[in-house]
Amino acid sequence: MDLSLSPDERAFQTEVSDWLRHNLDPALADKVRRGQRLTKADMEGWHRTLNGRGWLAPHWPKEYGGTGWSPIQRHIFEEECCRAYAPRVVPFGLSMLAPVLIKYGSEAQKKTWLPRILDGSDWWCQGYSEPGAGSDLASLKMRAVREGDHYILNGQKTWTTLGQYANMIFCLVRTSNEGKPQQGISFLMVDMTTPGVEVRPILLLEGTHEVNDVFFTDVRVPVENLVGEENKGWTYAKYLLTYERTNIAGIGFSMVALEELKQIAADQHRAGRPLAQDPLFAARMARAEIALNNARIANLHILWNAAQGAGNDSGNGASVGVESSMLKIKGTEIRQQIDALKRQALGAYAAPFQPEAFEPGYNGPTLGPDYAAPVARQYFNNRKISIFGGSNEIQKNIISKMMLGL
Amino acid sequence: MLADTLTRFVAQDYPLDARLAAGAGVPGYAPEKWRALADLGVHGALFDPRDGGYGGAGFDLMVVFEAVGRGLIVEPLLASAVLAGGALAQAADPKTKSGQKEHLAGLVSGEKQATLAHFEANDGWDPTHIETTARKTDGGWVLNGKKSVVRAAESADFLICSARSSGVPGDKDGLSLFLLEMDGPKDGVTLQSSQTIDGGRVSDITLGDVTLPETALIGRAGQAWAPLQSVLGRGVMCLSAEAVGLMDVIRDMTLEYLRTRKQFGQPIGRFQALQHRMATLVLEIEQARAAVINAAAALSGDTTDGIATARALSAAKYTVAEVGTLVAEEAVQMHGGMGMTWEYPLGHYVKRLIMIGHEMGDGDYHLSRYIRLGEAT
Numbered sequence: 001m002d003l004s005l006s007p008d009e010r011a012f013q014t015e016v017s018d019w020l021r022h023n024l025d026p027a028l029a030d031k032v033r034r035g036q037r038l039t040k041a042d043m044e045g046w047h048r049t050l051n052g053r054g055w056l057a058p059h060w061p062k063e064y065g066g067t068g069w070s071p072i073q074r075h076i077f078e079e080e081c082c083r084a085y086a087p088r089v090v091p092f093g094l095s096m097l098a099p100v101l102i103k104y105g106s107e108a109q110k111k112t113w114l115p116r117i118l119d120g121s122d123w124w125c126q127g128y129s130e131p132g133a134g135s136d137l138a139s140l141k142m143r144a145v146r147e148g149d150h151y152i153l154n155g156q157k158t159w160t161t162l163g164q165y166a167n168m169i170f171c172l173v174r175t176s177n178e179g180k181p182q183q184g185i186s187f188l189m190v191d192m193t194t195p196g197v198e199v200r201p202i203l204l205l206e207g208t209h210e211v212n213d214v215f216f217t218d219v220r221v222p223v224e225n226l227v228g229e230e231n232k233g234w235t236y237a238k239y240l241l242t243y244e245r246t247n248i249a250g251i252g253f254s255m256v257a258l259e260e261l262k263q264i265a266a267d268q269h270r271a272g273r274p275l276a277q278d279p280l281f282a283a284r285m286a287r288a289e290i291a292l293n294n295a296r297i298a299n300l301h302i303l304w305n306a307a308q309g310a311g312n313d314s315g316n317g318a319s320v321g322v323e324s325s326m327l328k329i330k331g332t333e334i335r336q337q338i339d340a341l342k343r344q345a346l347g348a349y350a351a352p353f354q355p356e357a358f359e360p361g362y363n364g365p366t367l368g369p370d371y372a373a374p375v376a377r378q379y380f381n382n383r384k385i386s387i388f389g390g391s392n393e394i395q396k397n398i399i400s401k402m403m404l405g406l
Numbered sequence: 407m408l409a410d411t412l413t414r415f416v417a418q419d420y421p422l423d424a425r426l427a428a429g430a431g432v433p434g435y436a437p438e439k440w441r442a443l444a445d446l447g448v449h450g451a452l453f454d455p456r457d458g459g460y461g462g463a464g465f466d467l468m469v470v471f472e473a474v475g476r477g478l479i480v481e482p483l484l485a486s487a488v489l490a491g492g493a494l495a496q497a498a499d500p501k502t503k504s505g506q507k508e509h510l511a512g513l514v515s516g517e518k519q520a521t522l523a524h525f526e527a528n529d530g531w532d533p534t535h536i537e538t539t540a541r542k543t544d545g546g547w548v549l550n551g552k553k554s555v556v557r558a559a560e561s562a563d564f565l566i567c568s569a570r571s572s573g574v575p576g577d578k579d580g581l582s583l584f585l586l587e588m589d590g591p592k593d594g595v596t597l598q599s600s601q602t603i604d605g606g607r608v609s610d611i612t613l614g615d616v617t618l619p620e621t622a623l624i625g626r627a628g629q630a631w632a633p634l635q636s637v638l639g640r641g642v643m644c645l646s647a648e649a650v651g652l653m654d655v656i657r658d659m660t661l662e663y664l665r666t667r668k669q670f671g672q673p674i675g676r677f678q679a680l681q682h683r684m685a686t687l688v689l690e691i692e693q694a695r696a697a698v699i700n701a702a703a704a705l706s707g708d709t710t711d712g713i714a715t716a717r718a719l720s721a722a723k724y725t726v727a728e729v730g731t732l733v734a735e736e737a738v739q740m741h742g743g744m745g746m747t748w749e750y751p752l753g754h755y756v757k758r759l760i761m762i763g764h765e766m767g768d769g770d771y772h773l774s775r776y777i778r779l780g781e782a783t
Contacts, residue, residue: 004707277781279774286777290697290721297696326689399688400681404661406673 005076013076020084023049029085035374037208037358038087040165044120046087051118057094064102064114071303082252090162091247093117093124097170099243100187100236104228113189127157127171127190127214128237135394137172138181138234142216144173144188146223151175151188153196153219159388163199163212167192176231187233189225196220206380207355244389245324249331251296257338258292261285264345264371275345288337295330302327322402325395332385332392343379350376408451409473415446416477422751429480429605433561440481444516452487457495458514464643464705468698471644475651478755480605482521482558484644486513490520490566492640496633497583497625506585506624509564523553523567523586523611524634531767533638534578534631538613540569547571547584547623549594549616559609560599562588567613568634571627578631583624592616604761605754635716638766642719643705645762646698649726652759653691653733659752660684660737663744680740687736690729697725717779720772726762727769734759 005013028042050056058074060066069077089095098117101110116122133140142155153173163169169190176184190197196219201209228236265276265285275281302323343350349368357366357373366373386392400406416425420439428436443449451466453459461470467488474483491513498506512518529535538551549569559565565586573580586592594616599609625633664675664684674680704718734756738745745752763769 004703282777283773286773286780290725290773290776291693293700293721294693294696294725297700298692301692301696301699326692329685330689330693393682396682396685397678399685400675400678404664404675404681404684404688406661406664406675406681406684 009072009076012073013080016077016080017084019053020080020086023053024084024086028087031360032085032087035358035378036360036362039360040123042360043087043090047089047120050089051120056089056118057098059095060098061102064110065118072300075300075303079252079255082256085256088253090123091244092126092161092166093122095243095247096126096240097124100227100240103239104236108224109227122168123162123166124168124170125160125163125166127160127169129159130156131158135391137237138185140172140174140185142171142173144175144186144221146175149223150220151223151226153188153190153216153221155216157214157216158202160199160212160214161210163214164201164209169214170227172233172237182234184231185233185237186230187227187236188221189227190219190221194219194221204381204384206377208377208381241390242321242324245328245395248385248389249295249299249327250335250385251292251299251331254292254331254335254338255296257335257342258289260371261288261338261342261345264342267369268345268347281345284341288334288341291337292334295334298330299327322398325398328389329392329395335385336382339379339382342375346372346375353377408447409469411446412448412470412473413476415442416479420477422478422754425478425480426605426754430601432607434558434601434605434607435481435561440519441516443481443483448483449487449514449516452483453491453495453514458511464702467640467643467705468647468702471647472651472654475648475758476655478605478652478655478758482519482606484641485521485557486519486562488644489522489637489641492637493522493566493583493633494585494624496636497630499625505621509585512563518563519558519561520564520566521556521558521562522637523556523559523565524638525554525766526552527554531771532576533634534581535575536568536570536581537575538567538569540571540582540584542571542627543617546617546619549584549613549618551613553611553613555608556611557606557608559611560597560607564588565611566624568630580628581630581634582627583630583634584618584622585624586616586618586622602761604758639716639719640705641766642723643701645765646701646719646722646726649730649759649762650691650695650698652755652762653694653730656733656737656752656755656759657687657691659755660687660740663741683736683740687733690732694726694729697722713779713782717776720776720779723767724769724772724776727772730759730762
């Protein structure tokens, strides 16, 4: 495996970074850098910009609007986007639903829904977890009862990220109580403007509104919105999760966070010298940097192997199966490690909490250095990453079962 | 492909019992297996074509030494081919030192066995902290000092020995390399030898007014740091790859044990407390493998950025020290009493894995070196 970029790949990298320089609105990048809240319009605008260039869905097969890039090119693209402080692409339609539709959906569904994901007609959210079904996802209870040409849905979904912006939700629902819990699950697409759907915010510990409860009362969903076969939804659900996990690993974001950490540690002083020169802190930073670099190479290695093995799987090299569990665990551990070091590096200035500073357009003063404002909030917010997408403990269960045969 | 050949050789012709017996005896390895390895082409794979080999790049070292680790091979490939051979190849001036060229050829072919006598008791793994001195005389050189825990020295046909011809310990300038023939007792050279806990033999070498001819000097006086640094980096590469090979074996053994050992009426691998620890080992081993790939790529690439290469090597050695210790200790724990026995193979792989952290710098040394080199940029 050759780790150095080929001349073509280097040219690609330049192309991407040039394009980002000319097309990513500096004001938007500045908001990302400062940890300010992005509006719905910010995110939709960025999707539009990417889509205009044909780069919104690099991991899709070319026939549906993908780019036909190699895994290495995709990796380069993601790193360059992170480095430029581009907003994160909203993954629910692009990286979660779309791979499922492409692999398991009907031709009509692909034709209807994939273009709408690309052009921003729909904002999707994910209806997986329920109050009683978190790590034990297969125990989910939300009912879908067939009545003529419709399913009637009753139940509750929770932890629905950015559900407040969404007009569509894909749901795992129970269509049968026969057999093992996994065998009675179906995968449905639901229009959230249907009567009986209600979204209520859940505030997170650091005060942000990211996630929601979604309640369903006698919601009527046309049967053509069933993906694949009835009672086979668990298979599709798991396939989706491998994409979600790979996405969560977030190596590019950790690389940016590490650079920020270095800048903070160079600027912060302890006992007359930069914190970066404190031997204990320098060792903590170096350990994080080495771990991140190792994870980056390991990820490339896994993606590379997946691409070799994927062959003609609809040109869909992003599916890495059980390895995604490994990527997720290590990637989230490192991200949390770096976030914790950034928090530690601020000393007392980690404490001031000024929510107005995270609002779009805020340019007023903050207590402490400019870079301090979002750090503690990001640290607390990112405690979620080892929990969602299947907690890291669940990932270890998956590794034990699927990879180690225990 | 060579890795497969090596693995097959170990499986078919060199069972663990024989390897352990060789490692515990004198000279600390099996000379006939040493020759067999040479016949398979293992030595040649560790040398660059311009030095008479057919490999020598970072990935060549990686592949061979992962197999060395997997096979728990005790033959001194690192000491002789990579370190002594590498030092000769990189430091010697091929135009003027015809004798040394023959010595190099002997190491490439495996007909000779040598070792590098470099590290000392007080160096704290700093390879520039050399106290052994070389004093210029009319007809040659006089060496005084002591070299610590030199692998495969008793059996060596010759030693490549570093000494300071000028400057003070810690200086990069002033280091020189000498070739000491060991074809018989040598005035002033005393070896105090021992077996090691992980197989093979080591010696403390005392040099008391050892007189050497002018021709014993390798390369130019005082200019040995550059070749030494390169060779020691390659050594770090090999040890890191060997550690990954050992970890792969330990992982497989531990998995097998979790699947077959029954307690409370079921395989102990059914217990989540063990499953999660095993999953952690598996993913940490992949991190270690990534660190080694990264180091091999750095060594194989263009060498214009010496600091980046050195950092990648230290990152790898640090990573395998951290992960290796975790893997070794957890594997013994999960094996319970069986992991503590001599008879069960696990312990022998574990000992070697831990002892790799005691060669050419431990994890702390390489982490602090990584930091220091980063500050320099």
